[in-house]
């Protein structure tokens with residue numbers, strides 16, 4: 001790793017996810033001292049969680065200690081609130097941490113709508129602990145109902161369809177097609193892939209009630225029995241941390257330098273921030289936007305402290321890749337769909353290259369590609385000065 005630049009000022013980053021890791025790196029390059037606050041101190045690769053839940057990837061493929069990737073201090077704590085006037089973060093348990101500039105990157109959590117029985121009887125998939133719990137508790141036979149046909153639901157249903165062939169899997173989506181946030185061509189490719197893996201897809205069905213035995217739906221297919229998994233959406237809770245800030249649906253509203261409106265000296269990036277693209281269009285929550293925004297927010301926090309010029313965030317959504325194991329996937333590069341005519345085979349490789357680029361931009365990575373005939377392709381990346389090894393499986 002490069003030698004530490006001379007230090008003037010202290011930037012605190014809340015969260016060690018995609019946005020937090022890149023914010024830490026961006027601030028470090030700006031010549032300030034950086035402390036990242038995160039309960040586990042691990043940088044999590046959330047797009048790999050479905051693979052962990054299905055048993056295709058190990059937990060070590062889906063997270064790494066942040067200090068092995070970026071040369072910063074990590075404080076293993078939960079941030080409870082920010083005192084903007086005093087430039088302090090209030091930690092769970094009562095401790096306080098002062099900052100010269102702050103970057104909030106605490107991500108989002110599962111959104112639990114007010115459906116009777118949902119919170120009590122369904123489980124979700126948001127972090128490594130959820131993935132391990134699912135892996136240990138999901139039945140091998142019987143029935144599973146996955147509610148939410150967005151990218152996480154499609155990925156999980158396809159992974160489990162392959163990993164648990166004796167489990168009858170139903171994927172329920174409220175909209176009239178899968179992947180409602182994506183172009184229709186992706187939805188048809190996802191539908192074909194799920195058919196190949198014997199997943200039943202119910203579109204246009206709202207969940208009315210969940211109990212210990214399954215779900216009641218509206219519409220003609222009224223009941224599905226089985227274990228229930230809810231992946232119907234994410235909810236940011238930026239307002240809980242920063243009471244004086246302006247928020248939209250719990251996401252912190254930021255200006256062009258990613259400074260939070262109503263909270264001077266505080267920047268935000270990733271799922272917790274309401275980002276817009278180059279053309280002013282709202283951006284959905286994604287890893288690629290989180291890492292782009294994190295880098296700018298971290299650099300701007302350092303620039304504020306050291307009196308340098310701040311950068312305008314120019315965020316660009318380049319595409320989407322959903323790797324579902326077995327060398328297949330669906331996705332798109334810009335508007336061009338992948339998943340038809342054999343292009344589904346390209347997606348896992350694209351996913352690997354996206355992961356490697358992410359690691360390389362964080363700390364520099366060397367990659368070794370392994371491929372045993374009939375098995376998934378694996379890439380082992382050696383990252384940073386400590387030589388942390390991460391394995392991505394495509």
Ligand SMILES: Cc1cc2nc3c(=O)[nH]c(=O)nc-3n(C[C@H](O)[C@H](O)[C@H](O)COP(=O)(O)OP(=O)(O)OC[C@H]3O[C@@H](n4cnc5c(N)ncnc54)[C@H](O)[C@@H]3O)c2cc1C
Nearest residue numbers: 015016017018019046047079106107270271285286287290
């Ligand atoms: C199962 C799943 C699959 C996904 N697949 C894809 C995909 O294929 N492609 C894609 O682009 N996106 C995907 N996403 C979305 C993507 O992972 C997120 O948009 C991205 O992780 C956002 O990065 P972030 O840094 O904002 O938040 P996160 O990655 O969620 O990181 C937030 C961090 O903040 C920490 N934290 C939370 N609260 C506090 C607190 N109070 N104090 C301190 N630390 C805190 C958390 O521990 C965590 O480390 C997926 C998400 C999930 C859950």
